[in-house]
Amino acid sequence: MSEHIIQEIKELRADMNSGFEKINNKIGDSNVILAVQAEQLKEHIRRTNLLEETQEKFKEKLEVDLTPLKEHVQFVNNGLKILGAISAFLALALAVKQLFF
Numbered sequence: 001m002s003e004h005i006i007q008e009i010k011e012l013r014a015d016m017n018s019g020f021e022k023i024n025n026k027i028g029d030s031n032v033i034l035a036v037q038a039e040q041l042k043e044h045i046r047r048t049n050l051l052e053e054t055q056e057k058f059k060e061k062l063e064v065d066l067t068p069l070k071e072h073v074q075f076v077n078n079g080l081k082i083l084g085a086i087s088a089f090l091a092l093a094l095a096v097k098q099l100f101f
Helices: 002-100
Strands: none
């Protein structure tokens, strides 16, 4: 009877060791996956930073490139305001002339 118990204990021990090996393998696999993901994250962060820097440079360049256009638009707007004021003055002067002369 004791041999039978000893044999069962050995089988249980073998099963436990097999289970521990499986757990260790899964932990090892998880560590590999985590290492790969960490490297992918580093690469993602590097590319994201590069993209943000590129966008900032593009935005600055766009602002510089649009400055002459903005100045031109402002100049034309001011010219049209002056032209409108002159037209209103001439219309008023012509109306006064027709009323009194």
